[in-house]
Structures are given as C-alpha cells and as structure tokens.
Amino acid sequence: MENVTEALTEHHRACDELFLAAEGAAAENHWPECKAKIAAYQAEMVRHFDFEEQILFPAFEQATGMTHGPTAVMREEHSQMLELIEQLIDAASRSQGEDYLAASETMLVLMQQHNLKEEGVLYPECDALLDSGDGAITEGLRALRAKV
Numbered sequence: 001m002e003n004v005t006e007a008l009t010e011h012h013r014a015c016d017e018l019f020l021a022a023e024g025a026a027a028e029n030h031w032p033e034c035k036a037k038i039a040a041y042q043a044e045m046v047r048h049f050d051f052e053e054q055i056l057f058p059a060f061e062q063a064t065g066m067t068h069g070p071t072a073v074m075r076e077e078h079s080q081m082l083e084l085i086e087q088l089i090d091a092a093s094r095s096q097g098e099d100y101l102a103a104s105e106t107m108l109v110l111m112q113q114h115n116l117k118e119e120g121v122l123y124p125e126c127d128a129l130l131d132s133g134d135g136a137i138t139e140g141l142r143a144l145r146a147k148v
C-alpha cells in the first residue's frame with residue numbers, strides 16, 4: 001500500500017492551490033477565472049471525499065470497529081465543506097465579491113482544521129492500522145495522484 005499520509009497530504013495541497021487561485025481571482029474581480037478555478041477545486045474535492053468516504057474510512061472503521069468516531073466527524077465536515085463550495089460557486093456566478101470572500105474565509109478555517117486532523121491523526125492511524133496489501137486503497141491513492 002502506498003503511504004496514505006503522504007499521498008493525501010499531497011492531494012490536500014493540490015486542492016489548496018486551486019482554492020487559493022480562485023480566491024485570488026475573486027479578490028481581483030476576475031470572475032471567469034474564479035469560476036474555472038472553483039469548479040476545478042470542487043471536482044478535486046469531490047474525488048478526494050469520495051475516496052475517503054467510500055474506500056479509506058470504511059477500511060479504518062473495519063480495522064478499529066469505530067463507526068461513530070473520527071470518521072463520522074470527518075464525513076460531517078465534508079458535507080459542510082461541499083455546501084460552502086456550492087456557496088462559492090453561486091457567489092462567483094453572480095460576481096459577488098463580498099459574498100464570495102465571506103464564504104471563502106469560512107471555508108478556509110474549516111478546511112485547515114479538517115486537514116490538520118486528517119494529516120496529523122487519522123491518516124497516520126490509517127498507515128499504522130491498515131493492511132499494507134489493500135489494493136483498493138493503493139489504486140485510489142494512485143488515481144488521486146495521477147490526475148493533479
């Protein structure tokens with residue numbers, strides 16, 4: 001199995017770059033660019049969340065027997081972030097700088113806290129606990145890496 005912490009931390013950074021590019025474009029009222037970057041960000045985040053929720057978290061839950069623990073919190077935060085991304089897309093499509101930057105600020109705080117918990121605790125636990133021969137995880141990590 002590839003290293004979960006390394007691969008997913010790298011993918012978080014790739015997503016962060018798209019998010020920051022969209023925010024920069026919004027700050028300068030470059031709406032077509034902002035819309036393109038935030039759409040690309042949404043697509044990458046959806047791929048990231050799908051891998052975690054459908055492959056990684058179930059493996060963690062099976063290994064630990066904890067289905068109402070950290071992964072439940074992460075899933076809840078994912079849905080909050082998806083909602084905020086919708087708000088960003090909506091503000092960008094209306095060229096509303098103030099709305100965009102307000103949602104962007106909330107998103108940044110949530111995302112940073114979420115990523116810290118995953119990168120600092122959950123991913124290292126996955127690396128320690130999960131079967132290193134798990135093909136689905138390896139395949140999913142490679143697919144995330146390949147596209148960015």
Ligand SMILES: [Fe+2]
Nearest residue numbers: 052074078118
């Ligand atoms: Fe996550």
